Each structure stands twice: as structure tokens, then as C-alpha cells.
Amino acid sequence: MSTKYETVIGLEVHVQLATKTKAFCACSTKFGARANTQVCPVCLGLPGVLPVFNKKAFEYAIKLAIALGCEIQRVVKFDRKNYYYPDLPKNYQISQFDMPLAYNGKITVEEDASGASRSIGVTRAHLEEDAGKLIHDARLPFSYIDLNRTGTPLLEIVSEPEIRSPDEAHKYLTVLKQIIEYLEISDCNMEEGSLRCDANVSIREKGARKLGSKVEIKNLNSFKAVRDALRFEEIRQEEVLEDGEIISQETRLWDENKNVTISMRAKEAAHDYRYFPEPDLVPFEVKEEEVEIIRDTMPELPAEKIKRFETEYKLGHKDVEVLVSRKDIADLFEEVEKNVKKAQIAANWIKGEVMKHLKEKSTDVKGLNLDPVNLSKIIQMVEDGTISGLSAKEVLAVCLETGDDPDDIVKKKGFKQVSDEGELESSIENVIKKNQKSVNDYKNGKTNALGFLVGQVMKETKGKANPKLAGEMLRKKIT
Numbered sequence: 047m048s049t050k051y052e053t054v055i056g057l058e059v060h061v062q063l064a065t066k067t068k069a070f071c072a073c074s075t076k077f078g079a080r081a082n083t084q085v086c087p088v089c090l091g092l093p094g095v096l097p098v099f100n101k102k103a104f105e106y107a108i109k110l111a112i113a114l115g116c117e118i119q120r121v122v123k124f125d126r127k128n129y130y131y132p133d134l135p136k137n138y139q140i141s142q143f144d145m146p147l148a149y150n151g152k153i154t155v156e157e158d159a160s161g162a163s164r165s166i167g168v169t170r171a172h173l174e175e176d177a178g179k180l181i182h183d184a185r186l187p188f189s190y191i192d193l194n195r196t197g198t199p200l201l202e203i204v205s206e207p208e209i210r211s212p213d214e215a216h217k218y219l220t221v222l223k224q225i226i227e228y229l230e231i232s233d234c235n236m237e238e239g240s241l242r243c244d245a246n247v248s249i250r251e252k253g254a255r256k257l258g259s260k261v262e263i264k265n266l267n268s269f270k271a272v273r274d275a276l277r278f279e280e281i282r283q284e285e286v287l288e289d290g291e292i293i294s295q296e297t298r299l300w301d302e303n304k305n306v307t308i309s310m311r312a313k314e315a316a317h318d319y320r321y322f323p324e325p326d327l328v329p330f331e332v333k334e335e336e337v338e339i340i341r342d343t344m345p346e347l348p349a350e351k352i353k354r355f356e357t358e359y360k361l362g363h364k365d366v367e368v369l370v371s372r373k374d375i376a377d378l379f380e381e382v383e384k385n386v387k388k389a390q391i392a393a394n395w396i397k398g399e400v401m402k403h404l405k406e407k408s409t410d411v412k413g414l415n416l417d418p419v420n421l422s423k424i425i426q427m428v429e430d431g432t433i434s435g436l437s438a439k440e441v442l443a444v445c446l447e448t449g450d451d452p453d454d455i456v457k458k459k460g461f462k463q464v465s466d467e468g469e470l471e472s473s474i475e476n477v478i479k480k481n482q483k484s485v486n487d488y489k490n491g492k493t494n495a496l497g498f499l500v501g502q503v504m505k506e507t508k509g510k511a512n513p514k515l516a517g518e519m520l521r522k523k524i525t
């Protein structure tokens with residue numbers, strides 16, 4: 047986009063709270079069950095039923111409110127949002143209108159590599175229930191409906207229109223997701239719809255105070271899609287304005303295959319949802335003691351952990367960012383560091399090999415079945431010269447596969463390095479005999495010839511020689 051304009055973005059994020067049961071009934075929220083098997087008169091909104099609010103959903107929402115530095119409403123009040131849609135059998139959704147559970151929070155994103163940061167306001171976070179799911183099959187003249195999701199607790203988090211670029215929107219979402227994952231209040235699985243995002247975007251001439259016409263983008267299934275769709279919209283809107291035309295306020299859909307947004311419907315005047323207080327749920331007071339009890343159960347959050355890792359382990363910011371990106375990885379690092387006592391080396395192993403395995407198997411640390419004690423052992427064996435770094439990678443791979451003890455793997459596979467001068471003697475002699483040119487190069491001051499010779503010793507011993515010792519022996523023999 048040209049420098050003439052600036053972008054104004056606001057995000058609405060819906061998070062499914064990971065409670066075992068729904069927001070107002072005892073139906074299971076488990077994903078993937080047979081359609082319409084997790085429903086009851088309450089979530090179907092049959093006449094005469096009474097909803098009962100799920101306390102766990104309240105606790106989870108308060109946790110996020112605390113983490114985002116929000117003010118917490120003194121009274122929890124629910125409202126009915128009335129509208130008709132096939133996935134909403136009750137014809138209304140229980141939500142919160144004028145008294146959101148939490149408001150006035152912020153999310154801090156890093157601006158650039160220098161570590162400068164910017165705070166983006168969180169206008170409100172309110173509780174509501176999810177609707178069901180329509181399943182469309184283009185070959186059929188009708189649609190299916192699955193009401194298992196109906197009534198699942200949602201937290202809607204609305205940002206201030208303070209995000210200034212698609213990249214910043216991406217960062218905002220990444221930070222928010224990290225916080226939610228650390229709090230363990232949602233699995234944040236975007237494919238299963240546990241985390242959904244709509245974006246509002248407009249552009250205006252730099253310095254203008256009035257906001258431009260807002261376009262809402264829906265159907266954003268990943269953070270990458272959010273960024274791509276916003277980038278597309280910035281340029282589209284600039285072109286419209288440069289052509290002397292007006293941007294119409296509308297809802298657009300992101301088409302991931304064509305990389306474009308498509309107009310879905312013009313935004314008519316604000317919908318009239320005829321909100322009114324939910325008569326079946328009595329407002330209740332949020333007691334300060336209750337909030338304090340929840341506050342005491344809060345884990346260390348990513349921003350605090352980053353600071354602590356930097357000072358406690360003396361690691362660089364980039365390293366720490368990777369380690370703290372997920373709680374399970376941060377925990378693994380601390381477990382391994384405890385035994386290895388060399389933070390940088392533990393960090394390198396986790397950033398390198400462990401992350402590689404996590405990616406390959408697209409799993410988390412738990413799914414990797416990695417005992418931190420075993421990883422510490424492997425690192426220790428490299429450190430004291432028992433095995434080479436290369437063998438260590440193989441030991442780790444076998445260890446993940448079989449769960450065997452690293453000591454046994456090293457023995458079984460014969461990975462133990464030869465660190466005995468007597469045993470290396472003949473190999474060293476052989477290499478010197480076969481590589482006279484390199485020996486002479488070294489004698490004539492080409493110091494890197496030694497690296498080549500060490501490599502030859504490694505080859506000769508099938509990778510078992512202790513390279514440090516081999517280097518020392520070669521140097522002594524040649525000079």
C-alpha cells in the first residue's frame with residue numbers, strides 16, 4: 047500500500063472454552079461425535095426448560111480477563127440476542143450485550159526485532175453460546191444440520207480498531223492464542239473451529255481523523271488467511287479510492303484458493319437483535335474473593351516467562367521466543383536444563399532437533415513421548431565426549447521411536463566414541479600416510495587442512511573417533 051493511506055483494523059475472536067459440558071446444560075462438548083447425539087431439551091431450547099450456567103466457563107473467562115488486564119464486571123448478566131437462522135433452533139442466542147464480563151484490557155505485541163512493543167486495546171470480552179453447524183453438499187438440494195455444537199461456551203474478544211497493519215493483526219492473534227494456550231482454557235484448534243476470527247478493515251488518508259468505510263471479512267480459517275485477506279483488502283480499498291469511488295460498507299468472504307475477498311452482502315443498517323435480559327438466568331455478583339482464588343491458580347504467562355528466561359538463563363531474545371512459543375516446549379527446556387546445567391546447549395537442542403521432530407510428527411511434546419531425563423542424558427554424553435553430535439541425533443531418534451534408555455541405545459548401536467589414544471593410533475597413521483598433500487598443506491600454514499584430516503579419521507573409524515582427540519593427535523604427529 048502507498049504511504050498516502052493508513053490501515054485501521056479491528057479483530058473479533060471467538061474462542062471455544064474447553065469445558066467438558068456446554069454453557070447452560072450438561073451435554074458433552076466433545077468434538078467429532080455422531081451428529082445430533084449431544085443435545086438435550088435445554089440446548090435445543092424446547093419450551094419450559096431452564097438453563098444453568100456452567101461455573102467452569104465462568105472461571106475460564108475470568109482467567110483470560112485477568113491475563114489481558116481487563117476490568118471485570120461486578121455483576122454477570124446475560125441477554126437474549128434474537129435472530130432466526132437454521133443453525134439456531136431456539137431463535138435466540140444467550141449472549142452478553144451491555145455488560146460484557148470483561149472490558150478495557152490490552153494485548154502487547156512486539157513491533158520489530160529491536161524489542162519495541164505496542165499495546166492494542168481490548169474493548170470487551172463477553173460470554174455467549176455457540177450455534178450449531180450447517181453442512182452443505184453442493185450435489186444435494188438441501189443441507190444437513192448438526193446441533194452438537196449448539197450451546198458450547200464461547201468467549202468473544204473484541205479489539206479496539208487500533209491495529210495498523212496485516213502483520214500486526216497476525217502478531218495480535220499469535221500473542222492472544224499463546225496466552226489462551228498457556229491458560230489451558232481452549233485447545234485453540236482452528237480446524238475444529240475452537241478459534242475463529244473476523245476482521246474489520248478500513249483505510250483512510252494519513253492524518254485523517256474520520257474512519258473510512260468498514261469492511262468485515264469472514265471465513266478466515268488461519269492466521270495466515272487473516273494476514274493475506276487484510277493485505278488484499280488494503281490494496282483493493284486503495285484502488286477504489288484512487289479511482290474516485292466510494293468503499294461500500296459490506297461483509298466480504300475470503301477465498302483462500304483465489305487469494306481474493308468476495309462481496310457477500312451489503313451491510314444494512316445495524317441489525318436489530320432486540321436484545322433483552324435473559325429472563326431464565328438471574329444476574330449474579332462477581333465476588334472479589336472469587337476472582338482472587340482464580341488469580342492464584344494463574345500460570346506464568348508468556349511475557350513474564352520471556353523476561354525470566356532472558357535473565358535467569360542468559361539466553362538471547364530470539365532463542366527465548368522459540369522456547370516460550372509454547373508452554374510444553376518451555377517446560378521441557380526447564381526440565382532438561384535442570385540436569386544439563388548449560389542453558390544454551392539445552393536451548394540449541396530443543397530449538398533444533400526437538401522442534402524438527404515435533405514438526406515432522408506435527409504433534410506436541412506429550413505426543414512426542416520424550417522423557418526430559420533421556421534428552422538430558424543424550425546431551426550429557428555429547429558434552430563429555432562419549433558420543434559424537436551426529437550419533438546423538440540418531441540416539442534421540444531411536445529413543446523417540448522405542449522409548450529405550452539412551453545408554454542402552456549407545457551400547458547396542460556401538461555409538462561410543464573412541465577416546466583412547468592407543469585405539470586411534472593406527473587410524474591416525476593411516477590417514478597421514480594416505481593424505482600427504484593435506485599434511486604438507488598444514489605444515490605450510492594452511493590450518494584448515496587439519497579439519498579435512500580429522501574428517502578422514504572420522505571416516506576411517508566410521509564416525510566413532512572423538513574428533514577433539516583426533517585433532518590433537520594429528521597436530522602432534524604432523525608438527
Ligand SMILES: [Zn+2]
Nearest residue numbers: 071073086089
Ligand atoms: Zn444440552
